[in-house]
Amino acid sequence: MKPFFRSLLAKYMMIIILAISLVQIGYLFIALFITGVSNTMDSPYTDEDTDFEKLEADWHQEANQIKSISDNNIAAHFAEWKEQYPDASMFWVDGENKLREQLDVSEELPDQWSSAYTANFIKERYDNDPFTVIAFLGNNQSNGFIVFEINREILQPPAQQANERYGVYLLAGMVLLILIFICISFLFFRGIRKRLLQLQEAMELRDVDGLPIQIDVKKKDEIGQLEQTFNQMVEELRNSREREQEEERLRQELIANLSHDLRTPLTKINAQTFKLAKKDLPRDSIESMKILKASVVNIDRLIENLMSYTLLMASKYKLDLQKTDIIRFTRESIASWYPVFEKEDFDIDANIQHFANNTWLIDPIWLNRVYDNLFQNVLRHAKHGKYVAIHTESTNLYDAIIISDRGKGMKDDSEQQGAGIGLSIVDKMVKGMELDWDINSSDKGTTIKIKRYKKDDSNKTM
Incomplete structure (x- = not known):
C-alpha cells in the first residue's frame, strides 16, 4: 500500500479530492456568508407584501371600491398605501387625461396625457422595472386611472437581495478555486514533463565509452521506477560492453596465435613443394604439385586477409x-x-x-x-x-x-x-x-x- 501513496496516480487523485473539497467548502462558506448578510438586512415588507400578483390584485380591488372620486379621497387612498409601502410612488390621471394627484413621483410627468403618451407609458412599464400597476377608478374608465410603482428589488426577500448583491463574489470565488486547481494541475504536470525531459536528455548524452549516462533517482514514483530501470539498462549495457571487449581481445589473440601457428606449417609445406618441383616427376604429379602450391598461396592470402580484418576491426591498422x-x-x-x-x-x-x-x-x-x-x-x-x-x-x-x-x-x-x-x-x-x-x-x-x-x-x- 505504501508504494501506491508514492505514485503519481495517488498524487493526482489527491489534487482532485483537494479541488473538490475546496470548491464545496468555498461554496458553503460563501452561502453561509450570504445567509448571514441576509439575516442582518431589515425589510419593512413581509412575505405577503412581496407577492407581486397579490399586490396587483389588491390595487385593482381597492381602486374599484372607490365610489366617491375626489382629490381628498384619492390622496387618502395613496396615504394608506404609502404606510404599507414606504418606497412606492403613486399618481392619478383623471377622465380628462389630466394629472390630478401624485405622491413621491421622482420622474417629471406631463400635466396633460395624450393617448399616445399613455400607450407608450404602459408599454415601457409592462413587465419591467419599476413594478407598475395601473387600475381604473370605480371600475369606470371615465374616472381615469391610478398608478402604483415600486422598484422590484425593494420587494425582493433579503436572501435574494443578498444573493444578487454578493452573488458575483460567489461566482468569482468559484472561478478562483477552479483557477487554483488548474494552476496546481499545471505545476504537477510540468514537474512530470521536466523529469521526462531530463530522462530523455540522459538517454541522448553519452559517456566516454559511448554509453548513456545514469540519472539520479530522486523519487520512488512511476517516473522514478522508469529512471531506475534506465539505470539498470545502462549498467547491463556497460557490463555487456566489457564482456564484448574481453571476448574481442581473446578473439584477436586467438586469431593472431592461430595465424602464426598456421604460417609455420605452411612455410614448411611450401619449402617441400619447391623441392619436389625440382625433381623429375610424372606428369600427373606435376599437376598435383601445381594445385598444392596454388592452395598454399591461397591459404596464405586468406590468413593475411584475416589478420588485416582483425586489425581493422580493432582500429590498429x-x-x-x-x-x-x-x-x-x-x-x-x-x-x-x-x-x-x-x-x-x-x-x-x-x-x-x-x-x-x-x-x-x-x-x-x-x-x-x-x-x-x-x-x-x-x-x-x-x-x-x-x-x-x-x-x-x-x-x-x-x-x-x-x-x-x-x-x-x-x-x-x-x-x-x-x-x-x-x-x-x-x-x-x-x-x-x-x-x-x-x-x-x-x-x-x-x-x-x-x-x-x-x-x-x-x-x-x-
Whole structure:
C-alpha cells in the first residue's frame, strides 16, 4: 500500500479530492456568508407584501371600491398605501387625461396625457422595472386611472437581495478555486514533463565509452521506477560492453596465435613443394604439385586477409592519409598486376584518363591493399571470362576508378570461393579514407566503382 501513496496516480487523485473539497467548502462558506448578510438586512415588507400578483390584485380591488372620486379621497387612498409601502410612488390621471394627484413621483410627468403618451407609458412599464400597476377608478374608465410603482428589488426577500448583491463574489470565488486547481494541475504536470525531459536528455548524452549516462533517482514514483530501470539498462549495457571487449581481445589473440601457428606449417609445406618441383616427376604429379602450391598461396592470402580484418576491426591498422596522384598510383598498381593477368591469359583493357583534379587524399598502403583484393577477386571469380578492364569515369557528382570483368559473378561458386573477408576489408578501407564504392555483380560480369565525390573539393576550398 505504501508504494501506491508514492505514485503519481495517488498524487493526482489527491489534487482532485483537494479541488473538490475546496470548491464545496468555498461554496458553503460563501452561502453561509450570504445567509448571514441576509439575516442582518431589515425589510419593512413581509412575505405577503412581496407577492407581486397579490399586490396587483389588491390595487385593482381597492381602486374599484372607490365610489366617491375626489382629490381628498384619492390622496387618502395613496396615504394608506404609502404606510404599507414606504418606497412606492403613486399618481392619478383623471377622465380628462389630466394629472390630478401624485405622491413621491421622482420622474417629471406631463400635466396633460395624450393617448399616445399613455400607450407608450404602459408599454415601457409592462413587465419591467419599476413594478407598475395601473387600475381604473370605480371600475369606470371615465374616472381615469391610478398608478402604483415600486422598484422590484425593494420587494425582493433579503436572501435574494443578498444573493444578487454578493452573488458575483460567489461566482468569482468559484472561478478562483477552479483557477487554483488548474494552476496546481499545471505545476504537477510540468514537474512530470521536466523529469521526462531530463530522462530523455540522459538517454541522448553519452559517456566516454559511448554509453548513456545514469540519472539520479530522486523519487520512488512511476517516473522514478522508469529512471531506475534506465539505470539498470545502462549498467547491463556497460557490463555487456566489457564482456564484448574481453571476448574481442581473446578473439584477436586467438586469431593472431592461430595465424602464426598456421604460417609455420605452411612455410614448411611450401619449402617441400619447391623441392619436389625440382625433381623429375610424372606428369600427373606435376599437376598435383601445381594445385598444392596454388592452395598454399591461397591459404596464405586468406590468413593475411584475416589478420588485416582483425586489425581493422580493432582500429590498429594505422591510417596515413596523403595527397596522391590517383591516376599515376592506379597505373603503377595495374602495372604490377600485368604479369599475373598475362600468365592467366587475361585480356587487359586499361583506359585511365585524367580527372579535373587528380589529387586524392588517400593512404597509399590502404588503397594498394584495396586494389590487390579487387584484382584477386577478378582472378578468383572471373577466370572464365578471361577479361579485366580498368578505366575512369567523371560525372558532376564524383570521379571514379572502375574495375570490371566478364566472369560468372561473385555469387557463382568457384574453386577459390572465400568467406567474403577480402571485400569486407575493401569496404572498411574505402570508407576509412572517406571514399565510397558500389558493386554490381551478375552472371555477365562484375563492375566495381571506387568513388570520390566532388563536394569534398568545395569543402576543402572553403
